[in-house]
Amino acid sequence: MGSGPTGQLRQALPSLLRITRRFWPYIRKERGLAGGALGAMLLGVFIRLLEPWPLKVLVDSVLIRPPQPVTVPGFGTLSTSAVIAAVAVSVVIIVGLRALTAYASTVGFAVVANRVLTAIRTDLYAHLQRLSLSFHSTARSGELTSRVIGDVGMLRDVVVTAALPMLGSVLILVGMIAVLFVMRWELALLALVPLPILLIRSSQLSNRIREVSRKQRKREGAMASTVTETMSAIKVVQALSLEAAFLRAFGQQNSKNLKESAKSARLSAGLERSVDVLIAVSTALVMWFGARLVLRQELSPGDLLVFLTYLKNAFKPVQDFAKYTGRLAKASAAGERILEVLDRVPDVRDLPDAVPAPVFRGHVRFENVHFGYDRKRPFLRGLHLEIQPGQQVAVVGMSGAGKSTILALLLRLYDPTSGRVTIDGHDLPEYTLESLRSQISVVLQENLLFAASLHDNIAYARPDATRQEVREAAQLANADEFIMALPDGYDTVVGERGQTLSGGQRQRIAVARAALRRTPLLILDEPTNGLDRENEQLVMQALSELTRGRTSIFVTHNLQHASQADLIVYLEEGRVLERGSHSELLALGGRYAALYRSQSEAIAWEDESHAVPR
Template sequence: MAKQKPIRHALPEFVRAAKHFRGDLAREKWRAAQAFSALLIGVLAQLLEPWPLKFIIDSVLTPGGKADPLPSVFQGSPVVALAATGAAFVAIIGVRATASYIESVGFAMIGSRIVARLRSRLFCHLQALPLAFHNKSRQGDLLARVVGDIRLVRDVAVTAVLPLVASVLVLVGMAGVMLWVNWRLGLVALAVLPLFLLSTVKTGRKIHHAARKQRLHEGAIAASAAEAISSMQVVKALSLESRFEASFAVNENRSASDEVKTRKLAARLSRSTDLLIALSTAIVLVYGGRLVLAETMTIGGLVVFLTYMKRGLRPLKDFAKYAARLSKASAAAQRIFELLEMQPDSDGEDGREEAPRFKGAIEFRGVDYSYSPDAPVLQQFSATIAPGEFVAIVGESGVGKSTLLSLLLRFYEPESGEVLIDSAPVDLWQRASVRSQMSIVLQDTVLFAGTIAENIAYGAADVSQDMVEAAAKLARAHEFTSKFPDGYETIVGERGVTLSHGQRQRIAIARAAVRDAPILLLDEPATALDQQNKALTRAGLASLAAGRTTLLVTHDLKDAVDADRVLLIKDGRVAEEGTHDELVQKGGSYADLHRAQRGHAADRSTQSAGVAAP
């Protein structure tokens, strides 16, 4: 179990929250001033509410008005006095109700707007975080933070935090009036505050700890659900339903257990508060009754004091009631702040210029990179690619082929050495301006929910329909697109699930073509395609690569046949270099790999022929 934080950590947490909300609060300062003014007026009205009751008891209902004689204007007219007092009471309630409405609406708008901006800022920040962070994070947990945690913070801010601010002001105001009415009785009534503070600190720490654990478990629940739903075909194919159900149930049971614990602690705090208030009320009744009997205090004065006491101590009950929700919101806010305080890709780019139009010369100079300290991927890797050259990068899995593309795109930074474009280090320029001059086609093509035209147009800004169709024709995607009833307006569904793998790949090629970038990066673009789709995809890639510096990562040496140069990577370095034919004739590792692939292909052909034979 994690160690509970002592109460002294509350101030740093408050400062942390203030830092994140300071700018948003400043934007709402006029509305906040209006709502706060209404809050003060409402508190003042609450302070005045008991006095009409005191006047009626002491001046009208007390025989002879011995406690407080009627003012001269009401002498002999107690009914008029009652009517005037009732009218005053209604007026006070009307002022309080109006002020409360303005305050509630104002604070609700402020809370909703601030949290909405926080959600937008969090989403933008998530997109700016390095790819290494996203590779290690669970998508479901991030989604839970963006949706669930933000919603919890918003709801609690509007329905609990802001009302508690009003309650604190009421407590301060009521305490001041009680001390003014009778300071001895006021001290007796307020004697419960230290006991309440002690109980709140002790129980509140436990509630916060349980609430934070619950939010972590709910994040795990969301991650498990998102993982299963996004991979449903594989889950069903491997009959993994029971395994995911078990994992989901474990986290759900843990979350439920923490929820029960939180509610038990909150109920304990609430009942303790009730007992403290009851004890304080009993003592005030006894002591105040003695003062009335001794005629040092009027009955109306005691009634007014008890009214102030009841309303003044109500914030203690409100805090106990909201304790669990406040702790959940605090835990949710901490999870949000953890993300916002992570360093984004854009940090350190202030003052850097946008990259000029690239000619396409690429150089890796003594580059080292590893995903973990004990497993280096690239070691003193060096290679030079001329503008317009088509270079195939081959090698066994895990030797760093795709890592080279990620370094070019600045998804990662080399641990040592340099990556240069047109003889200048890529880290001289803003990341976005570097990436905008590179088109990329991956093995696992991602299409977004929308139309085919929209998915192609995502490749660049201000893309016309003519440009979309031209790119589709180049990618060999125009023919199948035109056969759909809605043509380019066909909805492809989330991740392009309504299209075949080959169709998705050709749309990805069209998206790369419409970008018109000088550098083209291809990462296993023809893998897992049937022969017909593979041929169409290769034809589209050949058209796309014309006139561009192209880096093709592939394990299939057939894709490397037409490359201007082939780089075979082994042990983090270039082991062999040359054209396909040169490396085959050389008889080295590339030739061995070529023979192995040819033998595998021959075996598959023989097996296919055997199956087809009568």
């Protein structure tokens, strides 16, 4: 069974401790500032314990007795007016010092929390980028965004607004209960009589609040995923008139989240009000018994007043527990979602003994490579392929034959199930991922441009490139002319994903990016797919310049383009079925020759159908 206002805290405690242990290295870096903030908090607790005592002096020494001089040790005899003035000034000093320490501890802990969680968010984002494609192919991007932005934000807010105040509340509670027992142990025990009832009531609600909090965070992640997916594919959504369907799905998730939020608020409010009532019962019992002690002259009125003030302040942390435990449950859920990502080990990562790769010559080998996205169903089956330095290789075949998979293995986006991929005779895992991928340029079928200037989009390939080098790369890619025709030239900012440019223009920017990188290996994955004839010719001209003198692998369905390669590899069902030059494969009369004839006839028929009769 759970326990009192701390019941939910106890339920969440293992999770919170695990989160704290996992993030301790971040906290340790801020130990100086955190120690200062903790010292200010402890000083504030001591000052809070002094607050009621001026009131006791005023009641017992001035208000109850007839006005007469008061002897104060160390200060001599003071008149009644002086005592009243001293009490008033002491109240201002005590409250002022408490406010100062509270300000110092609050600001100090807030700065620590923000620094720590900013570092965690940065590392979480970096870790997500390192996770393998096998993870990202199944994860929802909106859900991941929710973890980076929403969950870290939730954790930061709760640390500042709940966890640290609760720590102060615990210290105040312990200090005041200790003073209560020193002052009058009978009254202290009487004040704790309602505590078992409070524990039972809290335990009834604790698990429910925690479970509702978990559902809320999960549902908010689902909503973020829906929004992200809709916005990233807005063209398709509008073209297919799917707005109503997505709105309906989002509305259902939003309504369920509203119900969970209302339920959480209702449970938390019920717990807080229960605490209020039980505190009132405790106060009434102390007032009843304490007044009887005063009447019997076993306790002074000032002592009773101090006791009641302590009791009120001691139960204030208990009220805070009821308020903060719901927030801590949300923090627990958010922290677990963050750790779930941080604790995931990338399938592809640097080995402990990996070293930076030397400059590659470009000799690539696939030796008996087996690979499957599902390990039980191999996709590549005993693939053998050798590419000489500077050789231009076209990889062709029907859809699903494994063409793009070869490129992914060379980039080490995946590792083979068995067999090995080598460059210049060395296994790829021998090298660090950064040094490997920095020597391979890529032009894809759908190249992503960022919401930045065209200059920056090209320069992402090599951030230290000069402006002249960026323009030379664009000229090689046949992109300089259309860029200079834009209002701001190379400083023109393109829309998100480059949607303000045509497909051909985006491809030429991608070619410019690859040209600027100047790497010994080049990967081209259907770079002309979906382009019209004019843009296709411009891109192919640029690629012809780009591939000169480099080892290049060109995946394409267009055999007219493949025919220009030094070596053509025809894949079928994950195996190399045919290999050779264009003329050799035509002479072989196999699958490649049949497919080439079919494509040539289709192109001839298309040209004839579009010809203008004289």
